[in-house]
Amino acid sequence: xxxxxxIMILLFTIxxxxxxxxxxxxxxxxxxxxIQNAYLEWMSQEDQAExxxxxxxxxxxxxxxxxxxIRIYNTNPDYGxxxxxxxxxxxxxxxxxxxxxMVIKNxxxxxxxxxxxxxxxxxxxxxxxxxxxxATGCVLATYHGAQDLDYETFMIKNALLSPNVEYTKxxxxxxxxxxxxxxxxxxxxxx
Numbered sequence: 001x002x003x004x005x006x007i008m009i010l011l012f013t014i015x016x017x018x019x020x021x022x023x024x025x026x027x028x029x030x031x032x033x034x035i036q037n038a039y040l041e042w043m044s045q046e047d048q049a050e051x052x053x054x055x056x057x058x059x060x061x062x063x064x065x066x067x068x069x070i071r072i073y074n075t076n077p078d079y080g081x082x083x084x085x086x087x088x089x090x091x092x093x094x095x096x097x098x099x100x101x102m103v104i105k106n107x108x109x110x111x112x113x114x115x116x117x118x119x120x121x122x123x124x125x126x127x128x129x130x131x132x133x134x135a136t137g138c139v140l141a142t143y144h145g146a147q148d149l150d151y152e153t154f155m156i157k158n159a160l161l162s163p164n165v166e167y168t169k170x171x172x173x174x175x176x177x178x179x180x181x182x183x184x185x186x187x188x189x190x191x
Contacts, residue, residue: 054156062129070116129178140175155175
């Protein structure tokens with residue numbers, strides 16, 4: 001019986017080691033979702049300053065590592081905000097660049113009827129980190145859309161907004177949002 005247990009442990013170790021050897025290296029991108037001027041007034045004001053510090057710090061980590069940062073904008077052809085208006089834009093304090101890929105969506109899920117999947121495939125991305133708003137809406141929908149497409153997906157803790165700070169905290173807890181310190185370590189170790 002003891003020999004059988006040892007054999008089972010040995011086989012389990014071989015299977016785990018073999019699977020780990022075949023794991024793809026992480027190829028991450030940051031999705032900055034819907035932090036447009038038009039929507040900020042609808043979000044909790046209680047934590048907004050802190051959230052933008054975390055969003056900007058996350059952008060800096062990806063920028064320093066020369067990793068993709070994708071800007072996602074929400075609009076609707078019937079009621080806006082219209083592209084090119086101040087309401088459509090991100091706040092000037094957010095350090096996105098014009099050459100960061102831009103996705104404009106009409107649905108909550110950033111993948112639905114957009115070029116997001118094509119942009120990510122072109123850059124060989126397999127892991128996504130999400131920040132922005134709303135934690136209870138578009139971030140959550142994009143998170144599920146990414147998982148449906150087999151991306152390793154993480155929300156960044158304290159870099160999410162929603163109309164209610166308690167709802168945001170619930171989403172961060174339920175979906176085990178990644179602390180900023182863990183994000184920093186993961187991105188700094190990308191090969």
